[in-house]
Amino acid sequence: MIETADVVVVGGGVNGVSIAYALAARGVSRVVLCEQAALANGASGRSSALVRMHYTNEWDARLAFASFPVFRHWPEIMGGPPVFTHTGFVNVVAPPYADALRKNVAMLRGIGVNTVALTPGELHDLQPFANVDDLGAAAWEPESGYADPATTVDGFARRGSELGVRILPWTPVRKIRRRESRVVGVETSAGRIDAGAVVVAAGAWAPRICREIGIELPARPKGLDTVQVTRPPALAQPHVIFIDNVLGTYFRPESGIRTIVGVPCQEWDLDPDAPMVLAPSAPAVGAQILTHRIPAMEGATLARGYRAVDCYSRDRHAILGRVDGIDGLYLATAFSGSGFKIAPAVGTCIAELILDGRAKTVDIDAFCLRRFAEGKSPEGPYPYAIRRDHTDR
Ligand SMILES: Cc1cc2nc3c(=O)[nH]c(=O)nc-3n(C[C@H](O)[C@H](O)[C@H](O)COP(=O)(O)OP(=O)(O)OC[C@H]3O[C@@H](n4cnc5c(N)ncnc54)[C@H](O)[C@@H]3O)c2cc1C
Known part of the structure; x- marks a missing residue:
């Protein structure tokens, strides 16, 4: 050819x-x-395919903001079945970063993103099962969600x-x-x-x-470990998506009854052609993270876990x-x-x-x-x- x-x-x-x-x-x-x-x-x-706009820099936020309508209105723009599930999204930070978060929310609002800064108490009103004791502030995006990759x-x-x-x-x-x-x-x-x-x-x-x-x-392949749990009956309703800057992770609902947890993984320079094996400790670490933020997840059961690889720049x-x-x-x-x-x-x-x-x-x-x-x-x-x-x- x-x-x-x-x-x-x-x-x-x-x-x-x-x-x-x-x-x-x-x-x-x-x-x-x-x-x-x-x-x-x-x-x-x-990918866990979170579709949100909270970034600490204007340029990524602008790319996410310009992309958002395509996910949201996919059938009208691209044809085919919908790809977007609406959940709402919060980005939470520890007390020393509360002021930075409020400044970032102001930057995002300037771009046009629908977002507000919440106090820990306001986040608790929104998600009463969440532990907010170690939080300083949360950025709330009511319209965000996730896509089907x-x-x-x-x-x-x-x-x-x-x-x-x-x-x-x-x-x-x-x-x-x-x-x-x-x-x-x-x-x-x-x-x-x-x-x-x-x-x-x-x-x-x-x-x-x-x-x-x-x-x-100036970029290297890095592993990303993910576990999925089935939520306990007390948490049958999907929660909002969390990016948790205190715990250095995220979690989001999946398919009605499950929650996906990103488990911090420091495996660098992986060969992307080699079989990807989840770290044996990932389910336990994921459970620890999840139950810290949502204690009722104690009753969750492990559904599956996997490792993937993405390219990280310097x-x-x-x-x-x-x-x-x-x-x-x-x-x-x-x-x-x-x-x-x-x-x-x-x-x-x-x-x-x-x-x-x-x-x-x-x-x-x-x-x-x-x-x-x-x-x-x-x-x-x-x-x-x-x-x-x-x-x-
Ligand atoms: C577990 C996990 C969770 C994530 N969560 C999120 C999230 O919540 N939100 C978010 O925005 N992003 C998330 N990401 C990141 C996001 O998924 C990736 O950054 C994005 O999918 C990268 O897309 P890509 O098309 O650049 O690369 P890839 O999807 O990696 O595609 C590259 C493709 O190139 C092909 N290829 C490579 N070399 C060759 C070659 N020589 N010839 C032909 N084909 C080749 C590969 O086979 C591959 O299919 C997540 C990633 C992972 C792994």
């Missing part, structure tokens, strides 16, 4: 399919997406295909081809594809494929944009455990960057690769405590 494409997208996770769809929606007729396995083979297929990936792929995207599952890209300072296509297991632009949306595999063409990404923010010195090469990777909710806007912005030379929906310049050399980061002025699993030790 020697094919010619306008753009090749490497990777069929939520960001790859969103980018391919967005390019086709803008009228690019020859978009090819290569996925080495089945779609959603990477982090996207195991597989249906979202499938929906972008289906709509993209309808608009002409050629999706090639089970087709690994073996090499990105360049001639001097220009990308000229890719070499795949099925042959060569000539293309003027290549987008690397290869998740935890991105550092490897970039290294092969001489780009050292500053724990995505790497988005073109690569200086290599024309036609674009990166959409290193989403650092947080790239599901922003995928619709990432797709739109990367399409704008390729077609118009600049992303307009959200200015993504803060996420460029160059920032690491320049000592910059998208992080805002009021961060919270660094999550235990975000440290390298």
Whole structure:
């Protein structure tokens, strides 16, 4: 096979399919997406897919805010079944960070996000079963919720295909081809594809494929452990989603009767092709976390657990944009455990960057690769405590 494409997208996770769809929606007729396995083979297929807008920096928040209507109004915008479940969302912090949270809520409201800061007492009124003793404040987003990851990936792929995207599952890209300072296509297991632009949306595999063409990404694959419990009868009704900055984790309801718990995992530099095995301690640690915040979860029973891997950048923010010195090469990777909710806007912005030379929906310049050399980061002025699993030790 020697094919010619306008753009090749490497990777069929939520960001790859969103980018391919967005390019086709803008009228690019020859978009090819290569996925080495089945779609959603990477982090996207195991994502907890929280859809919220609370961030401590404006740029991620703007991407999440621009993406939110796509999840919420999916059947109208994308066709197919709904992907979004509304639950409400809180981000909770310890007392020393209460002021930072209120400042971040003000920043988010300035963008247009429907959010307010709550006192611990107000959070208790909202979720009477929650332990609020060690909390200083909570940011409440009444409209937020979570998405169904597989249906979202499938929906972008289906709509993209309808608009002409050629999706090639089970087709690994073996090499990105360049001639001097220009990308000229890719070499795949099925042959060569000539293309003027290549987008690397290869998740935890991105550092490897970039290294092969001489780009050292400041990013590493990291494990994420997740357990699911069946809630006790006393908690039959779904609770709101918590991101818990005191405990360094999150939990959200799943399928009516279960709760998903993110268990902090500090396993770095995992081989994304190796079998992923949940840490033996994860169920116990998950139970400890959950019962601290919701004591009635004592009666919950373990349903299942799994490990997945995502790509984390050095500053724990995505790497988005073109690569200086290599024309036609674009990166959409290193989403650092947080790239599901922003995928619709990432797709739109990367399409704008390729077609118009600049992303307009959200200015993504803060996420460029160059920032690491320049000592910059998208992080805002009021961060919270660094999550235990975000440290390298
Ligand atoms: C357990 C867990 C919970 C999460 N929870 C949330 C959350 O609540 N909210 C949120 O916003 N984010 C969350 N995330 C993060 C989010 O899911 C990821 O950041 C996002 O899914 C990354 O999508 P992606 O398309 O960039 O990468 P991936 O989904 O990893 O996709 C990359 C794809 O590229 C393919 N690929 C790699 N190399 C090649 C090659 N050479 N040729 C062809 N194909 C290739 C892989 O097979 C893979 O399918 C979570 C992640 C995990 C693992």
